[in-house]
Amino acid sequence: MIIKILGSGCRKCIELADNTRKALAERGQQADIVKVTDFVDIAAYGVMSTPALVIDEKLVSAGKVLSAQEIGELLGKAG
C-alpha cells in the first residue's frame, strides 16, 4: 500500500503524516508514506486545499488534518 501526503511541507502536513503513521501502527499495517510537496504534482490530483491524503492513488481527503482514528477508518475502507 502506498499512502501519499499532499502539501507544501506545512506543519499541518507533518501532523497528518504523524497521524497516518499512528493509524498504521494501531492497525498493525505496513505502508509506504510518500510526501508530495510540488504543487504541480499536487494539482494532478485536483486538490485545492492541503494537506490531502491519497491512498493507493485514490484521493480520500483534502484540506483537513485527520485524526489517527479517522485515517484508520479510511484505511479499513481501502482494504
Place this chain on the structure above:
Amino acid sequence: MNPFGWLNDQLLRMQWLSDLVRALVEQGMGLPMSGRVGASVHFFIYDTLKIFILLSLLIFGISYVQSHFPPERTRRILGRFTGLRGNVLAALLGTVTPFCSCSSIPLFIGFTSAGLPIGVTFSFLISSPLVDLASVILLASIFNWPIAIAYVTVGVVLAVIGGSLISRARMERHIEPFVFNSPVMVGDDGVPDVRERLRFARDQVRDIVRRVWLYILIGVGIGAAIHNWIPESLINGLLGQDKPWSVPLATLVGVPMYADIFGTLPIAEALVARGVGLGTALAFMMSVTALSLPSIIMLKRVVRTPLLSVFVAIVAGGIVLIGYLFNAFAGAFA
C-alpha cells in the same frame, strides 16, 4: 458619554489594555512614557498584545463563517456567473477566505481547470490576501471605521477592475497547458456539523497564529522604531506628504516583501503617527500583502511572463492610484 464610542474605545481600541501597559511601563519598570524608551516599550507591548488578542478572536469567528465556503463550494458558486458579475462575486468571496498567498496556486489551478474565466480567478486572487474581515476590524481598531470601510471598498474595486482588465487582455494562451489538463475533483464530504465547524475554527486560529506571530513581532518592532527612534526628518524626507514620489516609493518597497496584513498594520500605524500620508501608508500595506517575491515566483510556474507582468502591473498601478486617492481625500477620514 457616548456608549457606542465607549464600546469602540474599550473593545476595539482596547483603551484598558493601553492603560494597563502604561501602568506597567511607568510604575513597574520605572520608564516614563514621555521618554523614548518608555514610549517604545509601551508601543511594543501594547500593540503586540492587542493584535494577538484581536487576531485570535477574529480568526475564530471568521473561520466559523468560512467553514461554509470551502474552495470547492466557492468554485461552484463562481461557475454560475459570467462577466462583471462573476468578477464582483469573486472579489467578495475573496474577502471571506483568508488564503495566504502560498495557497493561491492550488486555487488558481483548481479554478482554471474547472473552466472558470481567468478574469474571475484573478479577481479572487487579488482580493483574498488583500482584504479579509479580520483586517477590516483591525484597521478599525488602529485607525477608525471610515478608513476600514474605505479600505475594503477600494480593495474590492481593485480586484474587480484588475480581473476585468485581465479578462479583456485575452491572455489564456499565457497559462501553462498543464493547468487546463488538471483533473477537477468534485468530492463532497457532506456538510460539517457545528462541532466540526468549531474544531475547524480552533485549528485555523492555531495555524494562523503559528504562521504569523514572527511577522507581527517584526512588524511591531519596526513600528516602534519608526515611532520613536528614526528621525522624523528622515521619514518625512522620504515619504512626506509634500513628496510626490512617496506613494510609488512606498509601493515599490512593499512589492517584493512578504508579510501578512497583521504584520504590516503596526508599521502603517507608526508611519501615519509620524506624519506620513494615510494613502502612502496604506499603499505600503497593500503592496506588501497583495504582491510578494515568493508568490510571484510561484505564479511564474503556472502563468507565463506576459500575463504575470500584466497582473503585477495592474495590481501595483492600482495600489499607487489608491494611495494618491487616500492622500488627496485624507481630510475626509480625520
